[in-house]
Amino acid sequence: MHTLDVAPGVHRLAHASTACYLVETDDHLLLVDAGLPAFASDLDRVLRIIGRTTDDVRHVLLTHGHFDHLGLARRLEESGAQVWVHRGDRHIAEHPYRYEPGRPRLVYPFRHPRSLPHLASMVGAGALWVRGVSAPRTYDEELPFGDLVKVVPTPGHTDGHVAILLPDRDAVATGDALVTLDPYTGRTGPRIVARAGTHDAGGAVRSLDAIAATGARTVLPGHGGVWREGADVAASRARERPVA
Numbered sequence: 001m002h003t004l005d006v007a008p009g010v011h012r013l014a015h016a017s018t019a020c021y022l023v024e025t026d027d028h029l030l031l032v033d034a035g036l037p038a039f040a041s042d043l044d045r046v047l048r049i050i051g052r053t054t055d056d057v058r059h060v061l062l063t064h065g066h067f068d069h070l071g072l073a074r075r076l077e078e079s080g081a082q083v084w085v086h087r088g089d090r091h092i093a094e095h096p097y098r099y100e101p102g103r104p105r106l107v108y109p110f111r112h113p114r115s116l117p118h119l120a121s122m123v124g125a126g127a128l129w130v131r132g133v134s135a136p137r138t139y140d141e142e143l144p145f146g147d148l149v150k151v152v153p154t155p156g157h158t159d160g161h162v163a164i165l166l167p168d169r170d171a172v173a174t175g176d177a178l179v180t181l182d183p184y185t186g187r188t189g190p191r192i193v194a195r196a197g198t199h200d201a202g203g204a205v206r207s208l209d210a211i212a213a214t215g216a217r218t219v220l221p222g223h224g225g226v227w228r229e230g231a232d233v234a235a236s237r238a239r240e241r242p243v244a
Contacts, residue, residue: 002046006226007171007218011050013042016125017118017183018068021173021220022046023166025148028058031081032164032173033222036071037126043072057081059145063175064161065092066099066197067130068122069222074131086153087138088160094132099158102195105184112194112244114186122183152214156204157193165214172216172231177207178238180224185244190219190227190237194244201243208235 003012009024013035020033022043029052035042047053060073062085070093073083085093092099109116139151139162150165154177164173176193184194192204211219212235219227219234227234 007169016121033069034072065089067096086160105196112185118183154207171218173220190234
């Protein structure tokens with residue numbers, strides 16, 4: 001599934017309760033997060049519609065290194081794209097199943113049965129066989145696309161989580177620092193992902209201030225629908241909801 005122009009020149013790819021975003025520039029494309037392996041057909045479809053090819057995807061900007069945001073990264077890396085991640089998440093991006101959640105994940109489907117369709121669809125979309133990237137770049141290096149985006153540190157969900165602000169599109173991609181669907185509980189509305197996926201819930205709550213400070217009108221989360229009532233309002237709503 002895809003939605004074109006969720007912000008000017010920004011296209012949403014959504015599959016298995018997960019989303020990533022393709023950003024058009026004058027001469028190339030940026031992919032913010034890389035979804036799951038099943039996103040390959042969605043990406044190919046959008047590229048055909050906008051008259052581009054995989055070769056035009058020059059950079060993959062990861063908000064964090066979790067497997068459900070990494071699915072196409074290795075494929076695009078092998079086709080010549082540079083994959084970028086915060087230094088704090090480089091190890092996860094290289095080894096996507098080696099991370100420690102805040103609480104054991106296996107109890108969540110029993111406590112939150114509404115999560116089952118979301119988690120099952122993620123498995124069906126390839127969540128159990130995501131390859132890590134081989135040579136990620138880190139955001140503290142010189143960014144060739146630095147005039148197009150601002151990297152906003154938002155640690156908590158992972159140690160190196162970032163949000164990607166697109167100033168000229170009045171939009172911020174929040175990854176899992178702020179979502180409108182928690183796949184571990186099935187709950188909707190602006191919130192922080194449950195501790196089954198979030199390493200440091202307290203840090204994640206503090207990072208909502210950085211998201212609000214972007215002032216972006218449109219919030220592009222890694223799970224759930226696009227939020228158009230402002231990053232400050234979304235952060236405020238998320239702050240009101242306890243982390244499961």
